[in-house]
Amino acid sequence: MTGQPVKRSFAGASLDYLGARYVGAGPEACSYTTQAIEIPMTDGVKLAADYYAPELPDNQKSAGLIMIQCCYGRGSGISFINARIFAARGYQALFVSTRGTYGSEGTFDPGSNEQSDSQDIVAWMRQQPWYPGSFATLGASYLGYSQWALLHDPPADCVAAVIPVGPHDQAWHAWGTGSFRLDRASWSDLMSKCDEEKGSFLSRLANIPGLSFLRSSELEEAVAGLPLEASLQKYFGDKAPWLFEYLKHPNVDDDYWTPRRHHIALQRANIPILLISGWYDTFTTQTMHQFKHLRGRGVNVNLVVGPWTHVQGSGLYSMPEILDFLSEHVAKTEDARSNREVGVPHARQARIFITGSQEWRSMPTWPPDTRPKTLYLQENNGIGPGPPVLDTSPASFVFDPLNPTPSIGGNQMSSGGRVDDSAYAKRSDVLAFTSEPLSEDLEILGIPSVRLIHTSDPPFADLFIRLSEVDTHGVSHNITEIYQVLDPSRDTSKPLNLDLQDCAHRFRVGTRMRLIVAGGSFPMYARSLGTDEDRLRSDKTTPQKHTITIAGGVSQLVLPTTSAV
Incomplete structure (x- = not known):
């Protein structure tokens, strides 16, 4: 089922304007419409999505198409940073909710379906009258993981990717140190309630006092309890079953993790990629590994690393670089904003923030000699x-x-x-x-x-x-x-x-x-x-x-x- 295109409201335009000022996105190029869509998967499941179309003169083409897969909803807060900001600058955007979340059918099983579902989304896009012939991918954190899942088998018409703070290997994060990473419990707590709580993911996240590591005193007690697995089981009950699968498979080479690990994407991807991270991000090690591996293969990969945490590195402080990257590799225009304070990424360049001296520095690779x-x-x-x-x-x-x-x-x-x-x-x-x-x-x-x-x-x-x-x-x-x-x-x-x-x-x-x-x-x-x-x-x-x-x-x-x- 497909809804009718809906023009942006005055409230939406005001939110877009204020948000763009906050992230330093520069002026808008146009308004846009939003259309609710259902995308069929090969197994019969339908994914909920919103298609954003820029309102342009008849003789002007869009700047390109951006595909985003998200497990955190499609509400105003998260859609701004992932879709609306780009639609208002001439890009088409397809914003899809991950299987089992926020209106999409099926069961949410983190990491297990993204590889196949992303290929189905691409196959469906190619059949649409608005498909321009190529697309880019975008999104931070789990949205970045979904991009690596797609790049496991890179589509020929995928021309660029923007991946802030995005892991490619779930096993590495959960068990890479030999001990279980307990933020998997707090994240699972949030995700297990995505259908029962009102409001968007971001609004629920904002209600956690101080964005603390643990969601509640009850979860804090559960994580502190011994035996740990039994304590977590008492707290979660039959919710977040994936968490207990994580606990059952401490060996990162176990077959369970195979569909959740995408190292092969680092061998196969050969498109311009913008990687963004923070020195205090939870996935910094994976992002740096991605850059070094892609750079070693001669891939056109750019790296931006700021003095940021996970949330800060998700695009809030790097929107100028993202827009410049899209302008160069998707829209293929010459209007890169080279006078930005933090600079413009170029092919095979690292843009690094030096703590202590508090300065940005460009270098041809990372690490330097x-x-x-x-x-x-x-x-x-x-x-x-x-x-x-x-x-x-x-x-x-x-x-x-x-x-x-x-x-x-x-x-x-x-x-x-x-x-x-x-x-x-x-x-x-x-x-x-x-x-x-x-x-x-x-x-x-x-x-x-x-x-x-x-x-x-x-x-x-x-x-x-x-x-x-x-x-x-x-x-x-x-x-x-x-x-x-x-x-x-x-x-x-x-x-x-x-x-x-x-x-x-x-x-x-x-x-x-x-x-x-x-x-x-x-x-x-x-x-x-x-x-x-x-x-x-x-x-x-x-x-x-x-x-x-x-x-x-x-x-x-x-x-x-x-x-x-």
Whole structure:
């Protein structure tokens, strides 16, 4: 069933105008109409969609067609950033609700149907009288995942893609560290209520106090309960069945994850792609992997990374780049707005925000050429350029699963970001190795790494490592981090090598570096219980004593510094 085209209302035009000013989109080119549509899938399911058509003179063609797949509804807030803003600038837009959400038939099973459904949508588009012969894709987060699912088998008429903060591999996010990522529970809570609650996804999200990691005190209690799986089952009941499938499949190579992993898209995609991320996004590692892989294949890929969280990186602060990219690769016009403050992406270029110096910088690729600078863990929780003497005592702490080290900022889904994490240095279950004030600026661009001689008793343990900066007032702020479940059978006489997440930061004169080492980050990750039992299905816990050998400089922090430093 297809509805009649509806002209934009005065209220809609006012919202579009105010929203465009907020995101820096520049002036509109036209008004538009919206038409409700049902799109048939090959299995008989019908997906609900809205088709946006720009109102243009008879002799003027549209700037191109943009296809968006979304599981968060098609209300005014989310349709503005994904469809209406482009329709008002001459683009057609097809905004489709994911199977099982917001009017679309079928059952929502995250990641399992996007590959086939997206191909069906494309086949249906080609039969429509308004189809211009080619299209681009767009959308952030899960909408970006849907694009990677389509690019698993790239259609010949797909000419470009805009993918902000979008993962290509659901298994990597859920289980890539070896521990379950607990934001899957809060996200599942939101998605399980998409049909029973009034209002759009964005309006419901806005009602969560402070956009906190957990939706409610009840969910907070469920995540804290042991055994974890049973506690979550009591909270969810028969809702969000996919969450419990996630819990059943901790092996990322399990067949369950195969349709939810799209690494092959990185091998097959050969169209211009704009990737957008934030240093504090929950999917930063995947976006950086996407860029490096595509760049290595010679694909025309652009990268923009700002000082953003997941929500901020979804397009709110990068709309000028998105419009310029579409203008160049979809509309193929010459009116790129090159005088934008943050600049215009060009082929195979990275546009990177350097924290610390608070500046944007363009570079031909990422990471740039750097040279390693090795710092050594010192006695008395210091860190510096010279290795300590051979009789330096080891450093240790105890992680208690019943009082786990808290998650503070960082790459969390909604409550992360750059924060004051000074509290870590005051905790007895954290080691905070801090340098002396720097005598000159030190800039790092790329992936810092740590090399530790580390043991734990018992051997069933995790490590959370963070690099932070302590300012001249003694306040610490996070830069980059890593979480990893340790192999209990590893040879602890050999160094444990861990790469942190990509970062770009300039430590200013007078600031200090701080390396934070802990045994957990909760509720970001399911905590280690310290036993050989399943951390999801056991309520038995044992405190874990972590010991790091410092003597002789065997435990190190290696920084990727610029050649100018």
